[in-house]
Amino acid sequence: MVGHYPVMLQEVIDALALENKQVVIDxxxxxxxxxxxxxxxxxxxxxxxxxxxxxxARSSAIKDEFKDRFVISHNTFSNIKDVAEQHNIESLDGVVFDIGVSSFQIDTPERGFSFMHDGALDMRMSRDGITAKQVLEEYSEEQLAIIFKEYGEERHSRLIARKIKEEIEAGVSFDTTLQLANFIDRLIKGKKKIHPATRIFQALRIEVNQELEELKQAIDDSLKLLKVGGRLVIVSFHSLEDRIVKEKFIEVAGKRKHVNKYKKEEVISTDGKPVYTNLTSKVLVPSDEEIKENVRSRSAKMRIIERIA
Ligand SMILES: C[S@@+](CC[C@H](N)C(=O)[O-])C[C@H]1O[C@@H](n2cnc3c(N)ncnc32)[C@H](O)[C@@H]1O
Structure with a gap:
Protein backbone atom coordinates (compact mmCIF):
# COMPACT_ATOMS: atom_id res chain seq x y z
CA MET A 1 0.00 0.00 0.00
CA VAL A 2 1.26 3.49 -0.79
CA GLY A 3 1.65 6.01 2.00
CA HIS A 4 0.00 9.37 2.43
CA TYR A 5 1.62 12.40 0.81
CA PRO A 6 1.14 15.33 3.26
CA VAL A 7 -0.55 18.13 1.34
CA MET A 8 0.88 21.69 1.48
CA LEU A 9 3.26 20.51 4.21
CA GLN A 10 5.72 23.42 4.13
CA GLU A 11 2.87 25.92 3.95
CA VAL A 12 1.26 24.31 7.02
CA ILE A 13 4.52 24.43 9.00
CA ASP A 14 5.08 28.07 8.03
CA ALA A 15 1.47 28.91 8.89
CA LEU A 16 1.77 27.45 12.39
CA ALA A 17 4.74 29.81 13.11
CA LEU A 18 6.15 27.30 15.57
CA GLU A 19 9.01 29.30 17.11
CA ASN A 20 8.67 29.39 20.91
CA LYS A 21 5.48 27.39 20.73
CA GLN A 22 4.66 24.71 23.32
CA VAL A 23 1.60 22.67 22.40
CA VAL A 24 0.02 21.99 19.04
CA ILE A 25 -2.94 19.73 18.25
CA ASP A 26 -2.84 17.86 14.94
CA ALA A 57 -1.91 1.93 15.00
CA ARG A 58 0.44 3.73 12.57
CA SER A 59 1.54 6.24 15.20
CA SER A 60 3.86 3.93 17.18
CA ALA A 61 7.00 4.81 15.19
CA ILE A 62 6.51 8.52 15.97
CA LYS A 63 5.85 7.68 19.63
CA ASP A 64 9.06 5.63 19.82
CA GLU A 65 11.05 8.43 18.25
CA PHE A 66 9.60 11.48 20.00
CA LYS A 67 8.50 9.86 23.29
CA ASP A 68 6.98 12.40 25.73
CA ARG A 69 6.68 15.09 23.08
CA PHE A 70 3.90 13.13 21.37
CA VAL A 71 0.57 11.64 22.43
CA ILE A 72 -2.31 10.46 20.30
CA SER A 73 -5.99 10.24 21.07
CA HIS A 74 -8.42 7.94 19.28
CA ASN A 75 -11.25 10.39 19.00
CA THR A 76 -13.15 12.65 16.65
CA PHE A 77 -11.80 16.18 16.33
CA SER A 78 -15.15 17.67 17.33
CA ASN A 79 -14.09 16.46 20.82
CA ILE A 80 -10.93 18.62 20.75
CA LYS A 81 -11.95 20.37 23.96
CA ASP A 82 -12.22 17.07 25.86
CA VAL A 83 -8.96 15.83 24.36
CA ALA A 84 -7.15 18.98 25.54
CA GLU A 85 -8.70 18.62 29.00
CA GLN A 86 -7.68 14.97 29.25
CA HIS A 87 -4.09 16.10 28.76
CA ASN A 88 -4.43 18.99 31.24
CA ILE A 89 -4.05 21.56 28.48
CA GLU A 90 -5.99 24.78 28.92
CA SER A 91 -4.85 26.60 25.80
CA LEU A 92 -3.02 25.87 22.58
CA ASP A 93 -0.34 27.47 20.43
CA GLY A 94 -1.58 25.84 17.27
CA VAL A 95 -4.24 23.58 15.82
CA VAL A 96 -4.19 22.02 12.37
CA PHE A 97 -6.85 20.06 10.50
CA ASP A 98 -6.24 18.35 7.16
CA ILE A 99 -9.83 17.45 6.52
CA GLY A 100 -10.94 14.40 4.62
CA VAL A 101 -9.68 10.92 3.95
CA SER A 102 -6.07 9.76 3.82
CA SER A 103 -4.54 7.85 0.92
CA PHE A 104 -4.39 4.86 3.29
CA GLN A 105 -8.17 5.01 3.49
CA ILE A 106 -8.89 5.69 -0.19
CA ASP A 107 -6.44 3.05 -1.39
CA THR A 108 -7.85 0.28 0.82
CA PRO A 109 -10.76 -1.02 -1.30
CA GLU A 110 -12.57 -2.73 1.58
CA ARG A 111 -12.99 0.62 3.37
CA GLY A 112 -15.38 1.56 0.55
CA PHE A 113 -14.31 5.19 -0.03
CA SER A 114 -13.48 4.83 -3.71
CA PHE A 115 -15.25 3.46 -6.74
CA MET A 116 -11.94 3.04 -8.55
CA HIS A 117 -11.73 -0.36 -6.87
CA ASP A 118 -14.45 -2.71 -5.73
CA GLY A 119 -15.02 -2.94 -2.00
CA ALA A 120 -17.74 -3.04 0.65
CA LEU A 121 -19.99 0.05 0.59
CA ASP A 122 -18.78 1.15 4.01
CA MET A 123 -17.06 4.62 4.20
CA ARG A 124 -16.81 4.76 8.00
CA MET A 125 -13.57 6.47 9.04
CA SER A 126 -14.08 5.38 12.65
CA ARG A 127 -15.12 1.86 11.68
CA ASP A 128 -18.21 2.21 13.82
CA GLY A 129 -21.71 3.61 13.30
CA ILE A 130 -23.87 3.42 10.19
CA THR A 131 -22.30 2.36 6.86
CA ALA A 132 -23.02 3.89 3.44
CA LYS A 133 -24.95 0.72 2.52
CA GLN A 134 -27.15 1.18 5.60
CA VAL A 135 -27.75 4.84 4.71
CA LEU A 136 -29.14 3.73 1.34
CA GLU A 137 -31.31 1.08 2.98
CA GLU A 138 -32.53 2.92 6.06
CA TYR A 139 -33.02 6.51 4.86
CA SER A 140 -36.20 7.48 3.05
CA GLU A 141 -36.17 8.56 -0.59
CA GLU A 142 -36.65 12.18 0.56
CA GLN A 143 -33.76 11.99 3.03
CA LEU A 144 -31.48 10.53 0.37
CA ALA A 145 -32.48 13.20 -2.13
CA ILE A 146 -31.63 15.89 0.44
CA ILE A 147 -28.17 14.55 1.25
CA PHE A 148 -27.37 13.98 -2.45
CA LYS A 149 -28.35 17.59 -3.16
CA GLU A 150 -26.83 19.27 -0.11
CA TYR A 151 -23.67 17.21 0.37
CA GLY A 152 -23.10 16.13 -3.21
CA GLU A 153 -24.50 19.21 -4.99
CA GLU A 154 -25.99 16.62 -7.35
CA ARG A 155 -28.40 17.95 -9.99
CA HIS A 156 -30.13 14.59 -10.37
CA SER A 157 -30.55 14.05 -6.63
CA ARG A 158 -34.27 13.17 -6.75
CA LEU A 159 -33.98 10.80 -9.68
CA ILE A 160 -31.02 8.96 -8.18
CA ALA A 161 -32.70 8.70 -4.76
CA ARG A 162 -35.91 7.37 -6.32
CA LYS A 163 -34.16 4.80 -8.49
CA ILE A 164 -31.98 3.54 -5.65
CA LYS A 165 -35.01 3.07 -3.39
CA GLU A 166 -36.92 1.31 -6.20
CA GLU A 167 -34.03 -1.10 -6.66
CA ILE A 168 -33.80 -1.80 -2.92
CA GLU A 169 -37.57 -2.38 -2.73
CA ALA A 170 -37.26 -4.80 -5.66
CA GLY A 171 -34.75 -6.81 -3.61
CA VAL A 172 -31.45 -5.43 -4.94
CA SER A 173 -28.74 -5.05 -2.32
CA PHE A 174 -26.06 -2.37 -2.86
CA ASP A 175 -23.22 -4.23 -1.21
CA THR A 176 -20.20 -2.85 -3.04
CA THR A 177 -18.80 0.42 -4.34
CA LEU A 178 -18.76 -0.73 -7.97
CA GLN A 179 -22.37 -1.94 -7.82
CA LEU A 180 -23.47 1.56 -6.78
CA ALA A 181 -21.08 3.40 -9.12
CA ASN A 182 -22.13 1.32 -12.15
CA PHE A 183 -25.80 1.73 -11.31
CA ILE A 184 -25.46 5.55 -11.21
CA ASP A 185 -23.37 5.47 -14.39
CA ARG A 186 -26.18 3.66 -16.23
CA LEU A 187 -28.76 6.08 -14.82
CA ILE A 188 -27.08 9.38 -15.69
CA LYS A 189 -26.67 9.69 -19.43
CA GLY A 190 -25.15 12.49 -21.46
CA LYS A 191 -21.77 14.21 -21.38
CA LYS A 192 -19.90 13.70 -18.14
CA LYS A 193 -16.84 15.64 -17.06
CA ILE A 194 -16.48 13.64 -13.88
CA HIS A 195 -17.71 10.12 -13.12
CA PRO A 196 -21.43 10.47 -12.35
CA ALA A 197 -21.00 8.63 -9.04
CA THR A 198 -18.45 11.15 -7.70
CA ARG A 199 -21.01 13.46 -6.12
CA ILE A 200 -23.07 10.63 -4.65
CA PHE A 201 -19.97 9.09 -3.06
CA GLN A 202 -19.02 12.49 -1.63
CA ALA A 203 -22.53 12.94 -0.21
CA LEU A 204 -22.61 9.49 1.37
CA ARG A 205 -19.16 9.94 2.90
CA ILE A 206 -20.13 13.28 4.42
CA GLU A 207 -23.31 11.79 5.86
CA VAL A 208 -21.72 8.59 7.19
CA ASN A 209 -18.98 10.55 8.96
CA GLN A 210 -21.04 13.66 9.79
CA GLU A 211 -18.14 15.60 8.31
CA LEU A 212 -19.65 19.08 8.19
CA GLU A 213 -20.96 18.96 11.77
CA GLU A 214 -17.56 17.68 12.90
CA LEU A 215 -15.84 20.60 11.20
CA LYS A 216 -18.16 23.31 12.58
CA GLN A 217 -17.79 22.07 16.17
CA ALA A 218 -14.03 21.67 15.81
CA ILE A 219 -13.55 25.23 14.51
CA ASP A 220 -15.66 26.73 17.31
CA ASP A 221 -13.79 24.91 20.05
CA SER A 222 -10.35 25.36 18.51
CA LEU A 223 -10.86 29.12 18.31
CA LYS A 224 -11.70 29.17 22.01
CA LEU A 225 -8.66 27.04 22.91
CA LEU A 226 -6.09 29.22 21.09
CA LYS A 227 -3.65 31.31 23.13
CA VAL A 228 -2.89 34.85 22.04
CA GLY A 229 -0.50 34.33 19.12
CA GLY A 230 -1.87 30.83 18.55
CA ARG A 231 -3.00 29.84 15.07
CA LEU A 232 -5.63 27.58 13.57
CA VAL A 233 -4.73 26.17 10.14
CA ILE A 234 -7.26 24.26 8.05
CA VAL A 235 -6.65 22.41 4.79
CA SER A 236 -9.87 21.28 3.12
CA PHE A 237 -10.68 19.54 -0.14
CA HIS A 238 -14.12 20.55 -1.33
CA SER A 239 -16.14 23.71 -1.52
CA LEU A 240 -18.67 22.75 1.16
CA GLU A 241 -15.90 22.48 3.74
CA ASP A 242 -14.00 25.53 2.54
CA ARG A 243 -17.19 27.58 2.69
CA ILE A 244 -17.68 26.64 6.36
CA VAL A 245 -14.09 27.61 7.19
CA LYS A 246 -14.26 30.86 5.22
CA GLU A 247 -17.57 31.96 6.72
CA LYS A 248 -16.54 31.09 10.27
CA PHE A 249 -13.29 33.04 9.92
CA ILE A 250 -15.17 36.06 8.57
CA GLU A 251 -17.70 35.73 11.38
CA VAL A 252 -15.09 35.92 14.14
CA ALA A 253 -12.42 38.09 12.51
CA GLY A 254 -14.53 40.33 10.30
CA LYS A 255 -13.83 41.00 6.68
CA ARG A 256 -11.49 43.94 6.58
CA LYS A 257 -12.59 45.28 3.22
CA HIS A 258 -16.28 45.27 4.12
CA VAL A 259 -16.09 45.95 7.81
CA ASN A 260 -19.58 47.39 8.10
CA LYS A 261 -21.32 44.38 6.60
CA TYR A 262 -19.64 41.93 8.89
CA LYS A 263 -18.82 44.08 11.92
CA LYS A 264 -21.83 42.85 13.90
CA GLU A 265 -20.52 39.30 13.97
CA GLU A 266 -16.88 40.06 14.71
CA VAL A 267 -15.60 38.85 18.07
CA ILE A 268 -14.41 41.94 19.95
CA SER A 269 -12.54 41.95 23.27
CA THR A 270 -13.75 44.02 26.24
CA ASP A 271 -11.47 46.88 25.19
CA GLY A 272 -13.08 46.97 21.75
CA LYS A 273 -10.22 45.30 19.87
CA PRO A 274 -10.69 42.34 17.53
CA VAL A 275 -9.83 38.96 19.08
CA TYR A 276 -8.91 37.13 15.87
CA THR A 277 -7.23 38.12 12.65
CA ASN A 278 -7.79 36.24 9.42
CA LEU A 279 -4.37 35.69 7.82
CA THR A 280 -5.81 34.39 4.55
CA SER A 281 -8.32 36.83 3.14
CA LYS A 282 -7.35 35.04 -0.07
CA VAL A 283 -7.31 31.27 0.18
CA LEU A 284 -3.95 29.45 -0.29
CA VAL A 285 -3.63 26.57 -2.77
CA PRO A 286 -0.83 24.09 -3.58
CA SER A 287 1.96 25.04 -5.98
CA ASP A 288 1.93 23.70 -9.55
CA GLU A 289 4.95 21.53 -8.63
CA GLU A 290 3.07 19.93 -5.75
CA ILE A 291 0.02 19.23 -7.92
CA LYS A 292 2.29 17.66 -10.52
CA GLU A 293 3.90 15.47 -7.87
CA ASN A 294 0.66 14.57 -6.08
CA VAL A 295 -2.46 15.03 -8.15
CA ARG A 296 -4.67 14.43 -5.07
CA SER A 297 -3.54 17.79 -3.71
CA ARG A 298 -5.15 19.67 -6.61
CA SER A 299 -8.35 20.66 -4.81
CA ALA A 300 -6.68 21.60 -1.48
CA LYS A 301 -7.48 24.98 0.05
CA MET A 302 -5.76 26.35 3.11
CA ARG A 303 -6.90 29.05 5.53
CA ILE A 304 -5.21 30.46 8.65
CA ILE A 305 -6.55 32.49 11.55
CA GLU A 306 -4.65 33.89 14.56
CA ARG A 307 -5.81 34.89 18.01
CA ILE A 308 -4.54 38.38 18.69
CA ALA A 309 -6.27 39.35 21.95
C1 LIG B 1 -6.08 13.76 4.95
S1 LIG B 1 -5.74 12.69 6.28
C2 LIG B 1 -4.55 13.55 7.23
C3 LIG B 1 -3.15 13.34 6.74
C4 LIG B 1 -2.09 13.95 7.62
N1 LIG B 1 -2.13 15.40 7.62
C5 LIG B 1 -0.70 13.50 7.20
O1 LIG B 1 0.14 14.35 6.90
O2 LIG B 1 -0.44 12.30 7.17
C6 LIG B 1 -7.17 12.88 7.24
C7 LIG B 1 -7.21 12.04 8.50
O3 LIG B 1 -8.15 12.66 9.37
C8 LIG B 1 -8.96 11.69 9.96
N2 LIG B 1 -10.24 12.36 10.24
C9 LIG B 1 -11.13 12.84 9.35
N3 LIG B 1 -12.17 13.37 9.97
C10 LIG B 1 -11.93 13.24 11.30
C11 LIG B 1 -12.63 13.63 12.47
N4 LIG B 1 -13.81 14.23 12.40
N5 LIG B 1 -12.07 13.36 13.67
C12 LIG B 1 -10.86 12.74 13.75
N6 LIG B 1 -10.15 12.34 12.68
C13 LIG B 1 -10.68 12.60 11.48
C14 LIG B 1 -9.07 10.58 8.95
O4 LIG B 1 -9.35 9.36 9.60
C15 LIG B 1 -7.70 10.61 8.29
O5 LIG B 1 -6.83 9.70 8.91
Whole structure:
Protein backbone atom coordinates (compact mmCIF):
# COMPACT_ATOMS: atom_id res chain seq x y z
CA MET A 1 0.00 0.00 0.00
CA VAL A 2 1.26 3.49 -0.79
CA GLY A 3 1.65 6.01 2.00
CA HIS A 4 0.00 9.37 2.43
CA TYR A 5 1.62 12.40 0.81
CA PRO A 6 1.14 15.33 3.26
CA VAL A 7 -0.55 18.13 1.34
CA MET A 8 0.88 21.69 1.48
CA LEU A 9 3.26 20.51 4.21
CA GLN A 10 5.72 23.42 4.13
CA GLU A 11 2.87 25.92 3.95
CA VAL A 12 1.26 24.31 7.02
CA ILE A 13 4.52 24.43 9.00
CA ASP A 14 5.08 28.07 8.03
CA ALA A 15 1.47 28.91 8.89
CA LEU A 16 1.77 27.45 12.39
CA ALA A 17 4.74 29.81 13.11
CA LEU A 18 6.15 27.30 15.57
CA GLU A 19 9.01 29.30 17.11
CA ASN A 20 8.67 29.39 20.91
CA LYS A 21 5.48 27.39 20.73
CA GLN A 22 4.66 24.71 23.32
CA VAL A 23 1.60 22.67 22.40
CA VAL A 24 0.02 21.99 19.04
CA ILE A 25 -2.94 19.73 18.25
CA ASP A 26 -2.84 17.86 14.94
CA UNK A 27 -6.54 17.02 14.66
CA UNK A 28 -6.11 14.68 11.68
CA UNK A 29 -3.05 12.47 12.29
CA UNK A 30 -3.58 10.27 9.18
CA UNK A 31 -0.11 9.08 8.17
CA UNK A 32 1.52 11.45 10.66
CA UNK A 33 3.09 13.68 8.00
CA UNK A 34 2.18 16.99 9.68
CA UNK A 35 2.85 15.68 13.19
CA UNK A 36 6.33 14.50 12.24
CA UNK A 37 7.19 17.78 10.52
CA UNK A 38 6.01 19.79 13.56
CA UNK A 39 8.07 17.64 15.92
CA UNK A 40 11.14 17.81 13.68
CA UNK A 41 11.00 21.53 12.99
CA UNK A 42 10.23 22.85 16.49
CA UNK A 43 10.36 22.16 20.22
CA UNK A 44 6.58 21.99 20.47
CA UNK A 45 4.76 18.97 21.85
CA UNK A 46 2.04 17.44 19.68
CA UNK A 47 -1.27 15.99 20.74
CA UNK A 48 -2.65 14.16 17.71
CA UNK A 49 -6.21 13.01 17.12
CA UNK A 50 -7.64 10.57 14.61
CA UNK A 51 -10.94 8.74 14.52
CA UNK A 52 -9.53 5.85 12.48
CA UNK A 53 -8.13 2.97 14.58
CA UNK A 54 -5.71 2.19 11.73
CA UNK A 55 -4.21 5.70 11.92
CA UNK A 56 -3.70 5.23 15.66
CA ALA A 57 -1.91 1.93 15.00
CA ARG A 58 0.44 3.73 12.57
CA SER A 59 1.54 6.24 15.20
CA SER A 60 3.86 3.93 17.18
CA ALA A 61 7.00 4.81 15.19
CA ILE A 62 6.51 8.52 15.97
CA LYS A 63 5.85 7.68 19.63
CA ASP A 64 9.06 5.63 19.82
CA GLU A 65 11.05 8.43 18.25
CA PHE A 66 9.60 11.48 20.00
CA LYS A 67 8.50 9.86 23.29
CA ASP A 68 6.98 12.40 25.73
CA ARG A 69 6.68 15.09 23.08
CA PHE A 70 3.90 13.13 21.37
CA VAL A 71 0.57 11.64 22.43
CA ILE A 72 -2.31 10.46 20.30
CA SER A 73 -5.99 10.24 21.07
CA HIS A 74 -8.42 7.94 19.28
CA ASN A 75 -11.25 10.39 19.00
CA THR A 76 -13.15 12.65 16.65
CA PHE A 77 -11.80 16.18 16.33
CA SER A 78 -15.15 17.67 17.33
CA ASN A 79 -14.09 16.46 20.82
CA ILE A 80 -10.93 18.62 20.75
CA LYS A 81 -11.95 20.37 23.96
CA ASP A 82 -12.22 17.07 25.86
CA VAL A 83 -8.96 15.83 24.36
CA ALA A 84 -7.15 18.98 25.54
CA GLU A 85 -8.70 18.62 29.00
CA GLN A 86 -7.68 14.97 29.25
CA HIS A 87 -4.09 16.10 28.76
CA ASN A 88 -4.43 18.99 31.24
CA ILE A 89 -4.05 21.56 28.48
CA GLU A 90 -5.99 24.78 28.92
CA SER A 91 -4.85 26.60 25.80
CA LEU A 92 -3.02 25.87 22.58
CA ASP A 93 -0.34 27.47 20.43
CA GLY A 94 -1.58 25.84 17.27
CA VAL A 95 -4.24 23.58 15.82
CA VAL A 96 -4.19 22.02 12.37
CA PHE A 97 -6.85 20.06 10.50
CA ASP A 98 -6.24 18.35 7.16
CA ILE A 99 -9.83 17.45 6.52
CA GLY A 100 -10.94 14.40 4.62
CA VAL A 101 -9.68 10.92 3.95
CA SER A 102 -6.07 9.76 3.82
CA SER A 103 -4.54 7.85 0.92
CA PHE A 104 -4.39 4.86 3.29
CA GLN A 105 -8.17 5.01 3.49
CA ILE A 106 -8.89 5.69 -0.19
CA ASP A 107 -6.44 3.05 -1.39
CA THR A 108 -7.85 0.28 0.82
CA PRO A 109 -10.76 -1.02 -1.30
CA GLU A 110 -12.57 -2.73 1.58
CA ARG A 111 -12.99 0.62 3.37
CA GLY A 112 -15.38 1.56 0.55
CA PHE A 113 -14.31 5.19 -0.03
CA SER A 114 -13.48 4.83 -3.71
CA PHE A 115 -15.25 3.46 -6.74
CA MET A 116 -11.94 3.04 -8.55
CA HIS A 117 -11.73 -0.36 -6.87
CA ASP A 118 -14.45 -2.71 -5.73
CA GLY A 119 -15.02 -2.94 -2.00
CA ALA A 120 -17.74 -3.04 0.65
CA LEU A 121 -19.99 0.05 0.59
CA ASP A 122 -18.78 1.15 4.01
CA MET A 123 -17.06 4.62 4.20
CA ARG A 124 -16.81 4.76 8.00
CA MET A 125 -13.57 6.47 9.04
CA SER A 126 -14.08 5.38 12.65
CA ARG A 127 -15.12 1.86 11.68
CA ASP A 128 -18.21 2.21 13.82
CA GLY A 129 -21.71 3.61 13.30
CA ILE A 130 -23.87 3.42 10.19
CA THR A 131 -22.30 2.36 6.86
CA ALA A 132 -23.02 3.89 3.44
CA LYS A 133 -24.95 0.72 2.52
CA GLN A 134 -27.15 1.18 5.60
CA VAL A 135 -27.75 4.84 4.71
CA LEU A 136 -29.14 3.73 1.34
CA GLU A 137 -31.31 1.08 2.98
CA GLU A 138 -32.53 2.92 6.06
CA TYR A 139 -33.02 6.51 4.86
CA SER A 140 -36.20 7.48 3.05
CA GLU A 141 -36.17 8.56 -0.59
CA GLU A 142 -36.65 12.18 0.56
CA GLN A 143 -33.76 11.99 3.03
CA LEU A 144 -31.48 10.53 0.37
CA ALA A 145 -32.48 13.20 -2.13
CA ILE A 146 -31.63 15.89 0.44
CA ILE A 147 -28.17 14.55 1.25
CA PHE A 148 -27.37 13.98 -2.45
CA LYS A 149 -28.35 17.59 -3.16
CA GLU A 150 -26.83 19.27 -0.11
CA TYR A 151 -23.67 17.21 0.37
CA GLY A 152 -23.10 16.13 -3.21
CA GLU A 153 -24.50 19.21 -4.99
CA GLU A 154 -25.99 16.62 -7.35
CA ARG A 155 -28.40 17.95 -9.99
CA HIS A 156 -30.13 14.59 -10.37
CA SER A 157 -30.55 14.05 -6.63
CA ARG A 158 -34.27 13.17 -6.75
CA LEU A 159 -33.98 10.80 -9.68
CA ILE A 160 -31.02 8.96 -8.18
CA ALA A 161 -32.70 8.70 -4.76
CA ARG A 162 -35.91 7.37 -6.32
CA LYS A 163 -34.16 4.80 -8.49
CA ILE A 164 -31.98 3.54 -5.65
CA LYS A 165 -35.01 3.07 -3.39
CA GLU A 166 -36.92 1.31 -6.20
CA GLU A 167 -34.03 -1.10 -6.66
CA ILE A 168 -33.80 -1.80 -2.92
CA GLU A 169 -37.57 -2.38 -2.73
CA ALA A 170 -37.26 -4.80 -5.66
CA GLY A 171 -34.75 -6.81 -3.61
CA VAL A 172 -31.45 -5.43 -4.94
CA SER A 173 -28.74 -5.05 -2.32
CA PHE A 174 -26.06 -2.37 -2.86
CA ASP A 175 -23.22 -4.23 -1.21
CA THR A 176 -20.20 -2.85 -3.04
CA THR A 177 -18.80 0.42 -4.34
CA LEU A 178 -18.76 -0.73 -7.97
CA GLN A 179 -22.37 -1.94 -7.82
CA LEU A 180 -23.47 1.56 -6.78
CA ALA A 181 -21.08 3.40 -9.12
CA ASN A 182 -22.13 1.32 -12.15
CA PHE A 183 -25.80 1.73 -11.31
CA ILE A 184 -25.46 5.55 -11.21
CA ASP A 185 -23.37 5.47 -14.39
CA ARG A 186 -26.18 3.66 -16.23
CA LEU A 187 -28.76 6.08 -14.82
CA ILE A 188 -27.08 9.38 -15.69
CA LYS A 189 -26.67 9.69 -19.43
CA GLY A 190 -25.15 12.49 -21.46
CA LYS A 191 -21.77 14.21 -21.38
CA LYS A 192 -19.90 13.70 -18.14
CA LYS A 193 -16.84 15.64 -17.06
CA ILE A 194 -16.48 13.64 -13.88
CA HIS A 195 -17.71 10.12 -13.12
CA PRO A 196 -21.43 10.47 -12.35
CA ALA A 197 -21.00 8.63 -9.04
CA THR A 198 -18.45 11.15 -7.70
CA ARG A 199 -21.01 13.46 -6.12
CA ILE A 200 -23.07 10.63 -4.65
CA PHE A 201 -19.97 9.09 -3.06
CA GLN A 202 -19.02 12.49 -1.63
CA ALA A 203 -22.53 12.94 -0.21
CA LEU A 204 -22.61 9.49 1.37
CA ARG A 205 -19.16 9.94 2.90
CA ILE A 206 -20.13 13.28 4.42
CA GLU A 207 -23.31 11.79 5.86
CA VAL A 208 -21.72 8.59 7.19
CA ASN A 209 -18.98 10.55 8.96
CA GLN A 210 -21.04 13.66 9.79
CA GLU A 211 -18.14 15.60 8.31
CA LEU A 212 -19.65 19.08 8.19
CA GLU A 213 -20.96 18.96 11.77
CA GLU A 214 -17.56 17.68 12.90
CA LEU A 215 -15.84 20.60 11.20
CA LYS A 216 -18.16 23.31 12.58
CA GLN A 217 -17.79 22.07 16.17
CA ALA A 218 -14.03 21.67 15.81
CA ILE A 219 -13.55 25.23 14.51
CA ASP A 220 -15.66 26.73 17.31
CA ASP A 221 -13.79 24.91 20.05
CA SER A 222 -10.35 25.36 18.51
CA LEU A 223 -10.86 29.12 18.31
CA LYS A 224 -11.70 29.17 22.01
CA LEU A 225 -8.66 27.04 22.91
CA LEU A 226 -6.09 29.22 21.09
CA LYS A 227 -3.65 31.31 23.13
CA VAL A 228 -2.89 34.85 22.04
CA GLY A 229 -0.50 34.33 19.12
CA GLY A 230 -1.87 30.83 18.55
CA ARG A 231 -3.00 29.84 15.07
CA LEU A 232 -5.63 27.58 13.57
CA VAL A 233 -4.73 26.17 10.14
CA ILE A 234 -7.26 24.26 8.05
CA VAL A 235 -6.65 22.41 4.79
CA SER A 236 -9.87 21.28 3.12
CA PHE A 237 -10.68 19.54 -0.14
CA HIS A 238 -14.12 20.55 -1.33
CA SER A 239 -16.14 23.71 -1.52
CA LEU A 240 -18.67 22.75 1.16
CA GLU A 241 -15.90 22.48 3.74
CA ASP A 242 -14.00 25.53 2.54
CA ARG A 243 -17.19 27.58 2.69
CA ILE A 244 -17.68 26.64 6.36
CA VAL A 245 -14.09 27.61 7.19
CA LYS A 246 -14.26 30.86 5.22
CA GLU A 247 -17.57 31.96 6.72
CA LYS A 248 -16.54 31.09 10.27
CA PHE A 249 -13.29 33.04 9.92
CA ILE A 250 -15.17 36.06 8.57
CA GLU A 251 -17.70 35.73 11.38
CA VAL A 252 -15.09 35.92 14.14
CA ALA A 253 -12.42 38.09 12.51
CA GLY A 254 -14.53 40.33 10.30
CA LYS A 255 -13.83 41.00 6.68
CA ARG A 256 -11.49 43.94 6.58
CA LYS A 257 -12.59 45.28 3.22
CA HIS A 258 -16.28 45.27 4.12
CA VAL A 259 -16.09 45.95 7.81
CA ASN A 260 -19.58 47.39 8.10
CA LYS A 261 -21.32 44.38 6.60
CA TYR A 262 -19.64 41.93 8.89
CA LYS A 263 -18.82 44.08 11.92
CA LYS A 264 -21.83 42.85 13.90
CA GLU A 265 -20.52 39.30 13.97
CA GLU A 266 -16.88 40.06 14.71
CA VAL A 267 -15.60 38.85 18.07
CA ILE A 268 -14.41 41.94 19.95
CA SER A 269 -12.54 41.95 23.27
CA THR A 270 -13.75 44.02 26.24
CA ASP A 271 -11.47 46.88 25.19
CA GLY A 272 -13.08 46.97 21.75
CA LYS A 273 -10.22 45.30 19.87
CA PRO A 274 -10.69 42.34 17.53
CA VAL A 275 -9.83 38.96 19.08
CA TYR A 276 -8.91 37.13 15.87
CA THR A 277 -7.23 38.12 12.65
CA ASN A 278 -7.79 36.24 9.42
CA LEU A 279 -4.37 35.69 7.82
CA THR A 280 -5.81 34.39 4.55
CA SER A 281 -8.32 36.83 3.14
CA LYS A 282 -7.35 35.04 -0.07
CA VAL A 283 -7.31 31.27 0.18
CA LEU A 284 -3.95 29.45 -0.29
CA VAL A 285 -3.63 26.57 -2.77
CA PRO A 286 -0.83 24.09 -3.58
CA SER A 287 1.96 25.04 -5.98
CA ASP A 288 1.93 23.70 -9.55
CA GLU A 289 4.95 21.53 -8.63
CA GLU A 290 3.07 19.93 -5.75
CA ILE A 291 0.02 19.23 -7.92
CA LYS A 292 2.29 17.66 -10.52
CA GLU A 293 3.90 15.47 -7.87
CA ASN A 294 0.66 14.57 -6.08
CA VAL A 295 -2.46 15.03 -8.15
CA ARG A 296 -4.67 14.43 -5.07
CA SER A 297 -3.54 17.79 -3.71
CA ARG A 298 -5.15 19.67 -6.61
CA SER A 299 -8.35 20.66 -4.81
CA ALA A 300 -6.68 21.60 -1.48
CA LYS A 301 -7.48 24.98 0.05
CA MET A 302 -5.76 26.35 3.11
CA ARG A 303 -6.90 29.05 5.53
CA ILE A 304 -5.21 30.46 8.65
CA ILE A 305 -6.55 32.49 11.55
CA GLU A 306 -4.65 33.89 14.56
CA ARG A 307 -5.81 34.89 18.01
CA ILE A 308 -4.54 38.38 18.69
CA ALA A 309 -6.27 39.35 21.95
C1 LIG B 1 -6.08 13.76 4.95
S1 LIG B 1 -5.74 12.69 6.28
C2 LIG B 1 -4.55 13.55 7.23
C3 LIG B 1 -3.15 13.34 6.74
C4 LIG B 1 -2.09 13.95 7.62
N1 LIG B 1 -2.13 15.40 7.62
C5 LIG B 1 -0.70 13.50 7.20
O1 LIG B 1 0.14 14.35 6.90
O2 LIG B 1 -0.44 12.30 7.17
C6 LIG B 1 -7.17 12.88 7.24
C7 LIG B 1 -7.21 12.04 8.50
O3 LIG B 1 -8.15 12.66 9.37
C8 LIG B 1 -8.96 11.69 9.96
N2 LIG B 1 -10.24 12.36 10.24
C9 LIG B 1 -11.13 12.84 9.35
N3 LIG B 1 -12.17 13.37 9.97
C10 LIG B 1 -11.93 13.24 11.30
C11 LIG B 1 -12.63 13.63 12.47
N4 LIG B 1 -13.81 14.23 12.40
N5 LIG B 1 -12.07 13.36 13.67
C12 LIG B 1 -10.86 12.74 13.75
N6 LIG B 1 -10.15 12.34 12.68
C13 LIG B 1 -10.68 12.60 11.48
C14 LIG B 1 -9.07 10.58 8.95
O4 LIG B 1 -9.35 9.36 9.60
C15 LIG B 1 -7.70 10.61 8.29
O5 LIG B 1 -6.83 9.70 8.91
Missing amino acids: GTFGGGGYTRAILESSNANVIAIDRDPEAI
